[in-house]
Amino acid sequence: MTLPFDPPTGLAPRLSLFASETPAEAIPDSVMQSWVLHLIDTLACAAAGSRLPLAQSVATYARQQGSGRPLIGGGSSGPMLAAFANAFAANLLDFDDGFEHDGKGMGHPGASLVAAGLAALGDAPVTGRAFLTALVLGAEINNRLILSVQPSAKRFVEVYGIGQHQSVGAAVTYARLKGLGAPQMSNALNLAASLSAVPSLHKYNWFTRPIISLKDFVAPSAQAGVQGVDLALAGLQGPADIFEGPQGFWRMVGSDHFAPDLLTEGLCHDWYAGDGAVKTYPACRWIAPVLEAFDTVLAESGAPFDRIARIEVHSFADVAAKMAYPAPANAIDAQFSLPHLMTCQALGLEAGLPWFTPDALDQPETAQLATRLSFHTDPEMDAAMRGVGRRPQARVELTLTDGGHHSCRIDAPLGGALRPVSAETVHAKAARLMAQAGIPHPETLLTSLADISEVEDIRPLIAPFFTQPDAPRFS
Structure with missing residues (x-):
């Protein structure tokens, strides 16, 4: 054209x-x-x-x-x-x-x-x-x-x-x-x-x-x-x-x-x-590989929170310098706090709004996990992030109280061109977020939104996003 x-x-x-x-x-x-x-x-x-x-x-x-x-x-x-x-x-x-x-x-x-x-x-x-x-x-x-x-x-x-x-x-x-x-x-x-x-x-x-x-x-x-x-x-x-x-x-x-x-x-x-x-974690993209790697080793181990003995995060230097803060003050602060985010993962909280409620921000397990968490700069990963490509990577090592060990390396965030996700994955993520927000019948609304290019007037279609749904507003 x-x-x-x-x-x-x-x-x-x-x-x-x-x-x-x-x-x-x-x-x-x-x-x-x-x-x-x-x-x-x-x-x-x-x-x-x-x-x-x-x-x-x-x-x-x-x-x-x-x-x-x-x-x-x-x-x-x-x-x-x-x-x-x-x-x-x-x-x-x-x-x-x-x-x-x-x-x-x-x-x-x-x-x-x-x-x-x-x-x-x-x-x-x-x-x-x-x-x-x-x-x-x-x-x-x-x-x-x-x-x-x-x-x-x-x-x-x-x-x-x-x-x-x-x-x-x-x-x-x-x-x-x-x-x-x-x-x-x-x-x-x-x-x-x-x-x-x-x-x-x-x-x-x-x-x-x-x-x-x-x-x-x-x-x-x-x-x-x-x-x-x-x-x-x-x-x-x-x-x-x-x-x-x-x-x-x-x-x-x-x-x-x-x-x-x-x-x-x-x-x-x-x-x-x-x-x-499309992001698959509610967090800074720089640490998405850490979160995906941690999810992977958690799934492999099947271990509950109290069986985690040690977690080693290997990534670029800014992860240790900027993302290790263990006591986030609010939702934005929490998106740049690996101790908080990884605690939410280890506790099985659904990604999205549940990671940033007042209860999640005050969970005592974050301080406990922080004592088991260490950060290490990987020279190769640091070079990849500091180069013109600015590509975040990570490896997570999980050791359990019984001596079990699990490891996972992620070389690029999920959801981009290097590792795309399907439309079905995007819809599933959106349905979860809409349900968390209290929007009624999210699956039906998503079906209509998928055909938005055929709609003669989008205003009635998107109106549910502008109402005040019957869901908790946190204060």
């Missing part, structure tokens, strides 16, 4: 023409179907995340600022803060999707893009095909942008951000659904990029816990995307082309490298929107 128009010069104008004019028919069905799964995964993660106190605090704040756009879990706010709150809920469990290319994870696009898309819904019907098209086009530019600004390994250690680029992807999705033409969309993308947060990975409070509440910055990006579009609609002028030149967006987000061709080459032919990943 070729571009159905003559490409202009300039990065922002060309991206905007692609985003505003590309018809749904130009998108491969496989890419559209992948974003059906991303949408399902994001909505389910947001439904469960919305039950936690931090999400409720954000939702309360958003409701105080206006109304008109529904919030997942109940209530409404203005478009900008609805996008912020819904993205925050989607990312709160750290169970939401990712963009993964050649095994390297880069951000959580679904949270920002879906939240921006939901913020565009108003009084008029929106077809499922139009909604999915806006998500795919937002993801395509989002994914190309983060690939184009990937820093060197040296710069990554100095400064890096997770979700700053997602303001542009969110703006594409929101602008497409608002019907902006190419010139106005170009201005909106430039404004959204200007509103991006500063890179913050190395300022997560790794050593001064608790971890920062905004962590991956998907919520500020969703807000910036919506705000950039609304400011353009209000007549404000942004930079002429924020992506161009030696002082462009790549430099603003701290990179020392920019590959502009990755932004525009092969548009409508090479689809990066399909390079998605």
Whole structure:
């Protein structure tokens, strides 16, 4: 498929023409179907995340600022803060999707893009095909942008951000659904990029816990995307082309490298929107291999918690330095605490919301397991993580009180292109999260969501996510 128009010069104008004019028919069905799964995964993660106190605090704040756009879990706010709150809920469990290319994870696009898309819904019907098209086009530019600004390994250690680029992807999705033409969309993308947060990975409070509440910055990006579009609609002028030149967006987000061709080459032919990943654990992706390896040795041993004598985690250096904290203060802190997460596994708690309830955070077994847990830096794994591929790996050694020993090594997180999972796995995960959130009849709703591209108006279909289901809200 070729571009159905003559490409202009300039990065922002060309991206905007692609985003505003590309018809749904130009998108491969496989890419559209992948974003059906991303949408399902994001909505389910947001439904469960919305039950936690931090999400409720954000939702309360958003409701105080206006109304008109529904919030997942109940209530409404203005478009900008609805996008912020819904993205925050989607990312709160750290169970939401990712963009993964050649095994390297880069951000959580679904949270920002879906939240921006939901913020565009108003009084008029929106077809499922139009909604999915806006998500795919937002993801395509989002994914190309983060690939184009990937820093060197040296710069990554100095400064890096997770979700700053997602303001542009969110703006594409929101602008497409608002019907902006190419010139106005170009201005909106430039404004959204200007509103991006500063890179913050190395300022997560790794050593001064608790971890920062905004962590991956998907919520500020969703807000910036919506705000950039609304400011353009209000007549404000942004930079002429924020992506161009030696002082462009790549430099603003701290990179020392920019590959502009990755932004525009092969548009409508090479689809990066399909390079998605689905998380199988509600935790930082860096430690997913540890959790999978531990699940494997637990299953092999069949040992209950009190028969665990010793656990050795072998991985890259940051796991020992940043993920060994044994006393998380809240759900976000817990997602970066292997003693807490592995205790939840050893106790057989269902992954998702049950790992982050007040009872789970206060479980005395975490302190007990921490005394049996040791961390070791594997030079090979450390090199793999510190290289350009940034691929997390791990090996877990489990020793039982009777002397039994079990070992497992994981070389890449499950759920990405290197180790994909099926649509059925995504549906099963979503059904569990929806049930945890108290949404009635999750299997029936999932069946309808799977056919969302055929729906004439998605608003009634997704309405159950915006009610206040009869499930506990933890305080």
